[in-house]
Amino acid sequence: MIRVKALSKEFGTVDNGNAAVLALSDIDFEVRDNEFVTVIGPSGCGKTTLLRIIAGLIPYQQGEVSIDSRPVTGPGPERAVVFQNFALMPWADVLGNVTFGLEVRGVAKGESEGRARELIKVVGLEGFERRLPKELSGGMQQRVGLARALAVNPQILLMDEPFGALDEQTRRLLQEQLLQLWERERKTVVFITHSMEEAVMLGDRVMLMTPRPGKVKEMIDVPLNRPRSRDVEKSPAFIEIKEYLWENLRAMQAAQP
Amino acid sequence: MKKTTFRDWASRLAVFAAAVSLWELFLSHSQNFLLPTFSHTAIALFNLVFQEPRFWEALYISNQALLVGYAASVVIGIPMGLLAGRVHNMDRILNPYLGVLLVMPVAPLIPVVIIALGLGLASRVFIVMLFAIVFITINTRAGVRGVEPALIEMAQSFGASEAQIWRRIIVPGALPAIFAGLRIGLGRAITGMVMVELLLVASGLGRLLLEFSGRMQSDFVFATLLAVIIEALVLLSIMQALERKVASWAPDISVG
Numbered sequence: 001m002i003r004v005k006a007l008s009k010e011f012g013t014v015d016n017g018n019a020a021v022l023a024l025s026d027i028d029f030e031v032r033d034n035e036f037v038t039v040i041g042p043s044g045c046g047k048t049t050l051l052r053i054i055a056g057l058i059p060y061q062q063g064e065v066s067i068d069s070r071p072v073t074g075p076g077p078e079r080a081v082v083f084q085n086f087a088l089m090p091w092a093d094v095l096g097n098v099t100f101g102l103e104v105r106g107v108a109k110g111e112s113e114g115r116a117r118e119l120i121k122v123v124g125l126e127g128f129e130r131r132l133p134k135e136l137s138g139g140m141q142q143r144v145g146l147a148r149a150l151a152v153n154p155q156i157l158l159m160d161e162p163f164g165a166l167d168e169q170t171r172r173l174l175q176e177q178l179l180q181l182w183e184r185e186r187k188t189v190v191f192i193t194h195s196m197e198e199a200v201m202l203g204d205r206v207m208l209m210t211p212r213p214g215k216v217k218e219m220i221d222v223p224l225n226r227p228r229s230r231d232v233e234k235s236p237a238f239i240e241i242k243e244y245l246w247e248n249l250r251a252m253q254a255a256q257p
Numbered sequence: 258m259k260k261t262t263f264r265d266w267a268s269r270l271a272v273f274a275a276a277v278s279l280w281e282l283f284l285s286h287s288q289n290f291l292l293p294t295f296s297h298t299a300i301a302l303f304n305l306v307f308q309e310p311r312f313w314e315a316l317y318i319s320n321q322a323l324l325v326g327y328a329a330s331v332v333i334g335i336p337m338g339l340l341a342g343r344v345h346n347m348d349r350i351l352n353p354y355l356g357v358l359l360v361m362p363v364a365p366l367i368p369v370v371i372i373a374l375g376l377g378l379a380s381r382v383f384i385v386m387l388f389a390i391v392f393i394t395i396n397t398r399a400g401v402r403g404v405e406p407a408l409i410e411m412a413q414s415f416g417a418s419e420a421q422i423w424r425r426i427i428v429p430g431a432l433p434a435i436f437a438g439l440r441i442g443l444g445r446a447i448t449g450m451v452m453v454e455l456l457l458v459a460s461g462l463g464r465l466l467l468e469f470s471g472r473m474q475s476d477f478v479f480a481t482l483l484a485v486i487i488e489a490l491v492l493l494s495i496m497q498a499l500e501r502k503v504a505s506w507a508p509d510i511s512v513g
Contacts, residue, residue, distance in 0.1 A: 055414055056414075057410055057413060057414060074416075075413060075414050075415065075416045076416070077416065079414075080414070080415070081411070081414040083407060083410075083411060085407055087405070087407040087408055087410070087411035089408060089425075089426070089429070089430075090506050090507075091429045091430070091432075091504070091506040091507075092429075100411075100412075100415065100425070101415040103425075104412065104415045104416060104417045104421055104425070105415065105416060132506055134506075152415065
């Protein structure tokens with residue numbers, strides 16, 4: 001379980017002399033085991049900062065962030081991150097990229113390759129093991145990113161607008177594949193997005209954030225049955241939550257200069 | 258990086274033939290007897306290589322300075338660039354000195370170096386280093402700086418140690434720029450080698466060049482320069498082959 005309590009994060013206090021910017025203020029929430037939580041908010045609400053703090057990539061000054069009651073002090077083997085811009089090594093082929101996390105963690109070469117091939121198959125990239133990232137489409141590149149994260153068999157998957165850089169068709173396809181994947185292997189997922197459809201389609205709960213400073217405005221339950229397919233988009237509950245999100249986000253955007 | 262095809266070679270040969278024909282044509286119609294034609298230069302090169310034992314001796318002497326000086330520039334220059342690229346305090350210290358080395362004209366320093374180190378190999382090696390090292394260092398530094406921060410963060414997210422980040426992300430990511438520095442550095446090292454021999458330490462190929470020009474044997478002057486160029490091209494192509502092996506993923510930016 002991920003527990004975030006009274007978390008605040010300031011930027012720019014150390015040595016550049018500028019006034020500190022409060023990126024996150026008094027954040028409180030929990031993500032239960034095997035739960036899929038999507039996080040949505042206007043730009044500047046600190047959602048990516050929040051994810052990076054949970055990932056252990058940046059420090060925080062106040063509050064508590066813990067995973068199964070162990071405080072987060074850095075990255076850990078139970079977490080893996082999927083990045084918005086894929087973050088693939090351009091010099092390594094698909095196999096090399098997917099084995100990265102395993103090799104860093106000292107898994108023997110034969111074993112890590114076997115595991116990587118399995119995951120490459122799971123994300124539907126069989127036959128592309130020896131291709132370089134630049135030879136792949138954006139959607140395929142992010143599937144490599146997903147396979148790399150899943151390869152280390154994390155308990156928690158942290159996804160930072162993973163489909164944000166993709167075109168609409170690819171994005172919808174990958175959402176469906178992610179849903180199928182998650183049905184098979186229920187990880188705990190924190191998924192940042194700025195798409196309302198995506199937030200409702202994927203999440204068990206949607207966390208709505210407000211900007212400047214970033215705060216949690218509301219946790220919204222998504223009462224849609226699983227396994228979900230595209231059809232849920234037509235259900236009244238889906239439409240209602242989506243509309244509700246839009247009302248809020250619209251008000252936040254309008255309030256900005 | 259694309260492989261050089263047969264067509265490339267055919268085009269290159271065509272350019273070469275055109276240039277040589279122009280050279281030959283222009284000089285056979287001019288009254289300037291001091292400039293050698295291409296055919297005279299070619300004959301001189303043949304004589305130099307096959308009938309002039311002093312040429313090989315000179316080549317050997319010059320290459321001592323070149324290879325030792327260049328190797329030292331690589332061994333010192335790359336780690337310095339790596340550190341400057343990643344360790345900010347190190348960069349703050351090194352930055353002004355790299356700037357000085359970059360803009361400083363080296364030729365006027367040659368006499369100073371010779372006063373300090375004497376007329377031997379040490380001076381020549383040092384001067385080759387003065388010519389070459391800064392280009393290797395600043396390119397390496399730029400290469401490290403150019404590595405995507407997202408990749409470093411990705412590595413950290415999997416719990417990679419600083420050593421693993423160096424080995425798996427920074428060095429491979431910086432390799433194309435490092436190779437660019439190695440190529441520029443090699444060109445500069447060759448310049449340094451010839452310059453010191455021409456200016457003050459009459460040895461090696463520089464001495465040969467001085468002798469030939471003193472005797473107005475311009476065809477042999479050209480031939481000697483040609484020999485230097487051919488050696489440089491051979492060294493560059495070895496480097497390119499190496500680059501193709503270890504950094505083939507990068508867009509092709511190499512010259513030579």
